[in-house]
Amino acid sequence: MSFHVRRKDREITDPAEMRQVLLNTKYVTVALCMQDEPYLVSLSHGYDQAKNCIYFHCAPEGKKLAYAKANSKVWGQAVLDFGVTEECDYAYTSVHFKGTLSLISDLAEKQHAMEVLVRQVSLNPEEKLAKLKLEKLDRTTMGRIDVTYMSGKKHQSPKA
Numbered sequence: 001m002s003f004h005v006r007r008k009d010r011e012i013t014d015p016a017e018m019r020q021v022l023l024n025t026k027y028v029t030v031a032l033c034m035q036d037e038p039y040l041v042s043l044s045h046g047y048d049q050a051k052n053c054i055y056f057h058c059a060p061e062g063k064k065l066a067y068a069k070a071n072s073k074v075w076g077q078a079v080l081d082f083g084v085t086e087e088c089d090y091a092y093t094s095v096h097f098k099g100t101l102s103l104i105s106d107l108a109e110k111q112h113a114m115e116v117l118v119r120q121v122s123l124n125p126e127e128k129l130a131k132l133k134l135e136k137l138d139r140t141t142m143g144r145i146d147v148t149y150m151s152g153k154k155h156q157s158p159k160a
């Protein structure tokens with residue numbers, strides 16, 4: 001079954017505009033499913049535009065990793081929230097994405113992933129990255145979601 005954004009006037013069709021949402025949000029919310037049981041987590045993220053993937057870090061164990069191990073397919077959302085408009089509408093731009101979640105074992109990729117993540121979520125990334133220790137990073141669990149599909153929708157004040 002195939003679905004599309006029903007409100008064509010609100011649909012974002014330009015992939016570059018969708019990518020901007022993933023680049024300008026601090027976290028994504030990711031839905032997982034295992035044996036017909038749903039689960040959902042928010043994850044601070046860094047979006048790598050060139051690789052079209054989302055990087056995150058997390059604890060080495062727990063429910064979301066058990067779910068991801070059982071079923072690596074995820075659905076997610078990133079939202080730019082503009083709040084209530086003067087017309088009492090709610091203004092937002094959001095992107096839905098589908099992807100495959102995997103853990104990163106290669107240290108060089110972990111380093112790249114951490115750089116992408118810190119640059120996106122931190123106010124002073126270079127200071128934070130200068131303190132990064134490779135031995136500690138090697139022990140840090142980092143994951144990647146390879147994005148295979150995106151849809152976008154915006155609902156903004158006509159005055160915006």
Ligand SMILES: Cc1cc2nc3c(=O)[nH]c(=O)nc-3n(C[C@H](O)[C@H](O)[C@H](O)COP(=O)(O)OP(=O)(O)OC[C@H]3O[C@@H](n4cnc5c(N)ncnc54)[C@H](O)[C@@H]3O)c2cc1C
Nearest residue numbers: 027040041042043044045056057058059061062063064065
């Ligand atoms: C803005 C934001 C950014 C975040 N960034 C990250 C990140 O970068 N990396 C990361 O690992 N996590 C992040 N979190 C936390 C994340 O959303 C999950 O809470 C966490 O990853 C849960 O991991 P788990 O499934 O292994 O937890 P577990 O402890 O294994 O979960 C067990 C049970 O605890 C409950 N639970 C777990 N998390 C929550 C929760 N947040 N609220 C209420 N109940 C909960 C659920 O009932 C779940 O069934 C972020 C949360 C927010 C709101």
